[in-house]
Amino acid sequence: MDSGTYVIAGGSSGIGLELVRMLAPSAARIDVWSRELHDLEAGGVVRHAACDFGIPDGPLPEAPEEICGAVYCPGTITLRSFRSLTTADFRHDLEVNLIGAVRFLQACQPRLRGANGCPASVVLFSTVAVGQGMPMHASVAAAKGAVEGLVRSLAAEWAPKIRVNAIAPALTDTPLAARLLSSPEKREALASRYPLKRIGTPADAAAVARFLLSDESGWMTGQVLGLDGGMSTLRA
Numbered sequence: 001m002d003s004g005t006y007v008i009a010g011g012s013s014g015i016g017l018e019l020v021r022m023l024a025p026s027a028a029r030i031d032v033w034s035r036e037l038h039d040l041e042a043g044g045v046v047r048h049a050a051c052d053f054g055i056p057d058g059p060l061p062e063a064p065e066e067i068c069g070a071v072y073c074p075g076t077i078t079l080r081s082f083r084s085l086t087t088a089d090f091r092h093d094l095e096v097n098l099i100g101a102v103r104f105l106q107a108c109q110p111r112l113r114g115a116n117g118c119p120a121s122v123v124l125f126s127t128v129a130v131g132q133g134m135p136m137h138a139s140v141a142a143a144k145g146a147v148e149g150l151v152r153s154l155a156a157e158w159a160p161k162i163r164v165n166a167i168a169p170a171l172t173d174t175p176l177a178a179r180l181l182s183s184p185e186k187r188e189a190l191a192s193r194y195p196l197k198r199i200g201t202p203a204d205a206a207a208v209a210r211f212l213l214s215d216e217s218g219w220m221t222g223q224v225l226g227l228d229g230g231m232s233t234l235r236a
């Protein structure tokens with residue numbers, strides 16, 4: 001399946017960019033959809049198409065004819081108290097995290113095809129804050145909780161032709177989390193909260209996404225995989 005065509009929304013930065021770099025040596029084609037190129041080098045098998053999932057019903061690029069794997073990475077990190085969150089914040093978080101994923105999958109679904117008798121694969125992103133309540137996370141956790149519902153529903157509806165899974169990371173060192181990781185002291189304090197005593201890297205999450213895209217995970221669907229240094233399940 002590695003030699004197939006992938007569409008990666010949000011493949012220009014953070015986890016998605018790392019995934020593009022992991023897949024590129026063996027992929028036939030990778031289409032990246034995002035607002036900007038950032039550090040992405042388009043060329044070879046990698047193409048970039050501009051779009052903004054934050055614009056309700058904004059235009060989306062044309063999906064390739066046949067897609068073996070589709071990944072939706074755009075997300076938000078609106079960490080504020082419930083008192084200071086507006087309904088506009090909740091709507092924006094739903095737009096980027098949930099409705100964007102829905103529109104992305106509507107564009108890709110007719111073209112998702114597995115190969116060699118294996119299903120095609122979809123990967124979405126949740127957050128550790130859905131399964132474990134955390135202060136300041138009401139808006140993003142509500143939006144990502146909806147994504148988890150979408151994952152299980154579509155996994156049931158699209159089996160056996162398309163597998164649908166999600167990754168639920170905790171704090172990962174990407175541009176999205178840069179504000180939280182802006183000094184060595186903050187990094188150390190946050191890392192110490194995890195049983196594995198470090199925060200996540202883009203490569204940690206991209207490796208799990210690559211596994212979920214590959215036929216090695218061919219008997220997995222409807223799963224939300226925690227990727228959180230043990231935070232959600234261990235008391236170390």
Ligand SMILES: NC(=O)c1ccc[n+]([C@@H]2O[C@H](COP(=O)([O-])OP(=O)(O)OC[C@H]3O[C@@H](n4cnc5c(N)ncnc54)[C@H](OP(=O)(O)O)[C@@H]3O)[C@@H](O)[C@H]2O)c1
Nearest residue numbers: 010012013014015034035036052053054075125172174176
């Ligand atoms: N980093 C963390 O600590 C963390 C923790 C839990 C969950 N997650 C989840 O993991 C996923 C990946 O996050 P990341 O940390 O890799 O984020 P990131 O570094 O900010 O990358 C996000 C990617 O999505 C694109 N994107 C964002 N908003 C978009 C929009 N409105 N329209 C089109 N493209 C958009 C960005 O490109 P453009 O800017 O060019 O549009 C970028 O390529 C997200 O769903 C996030 O919620 C991350």
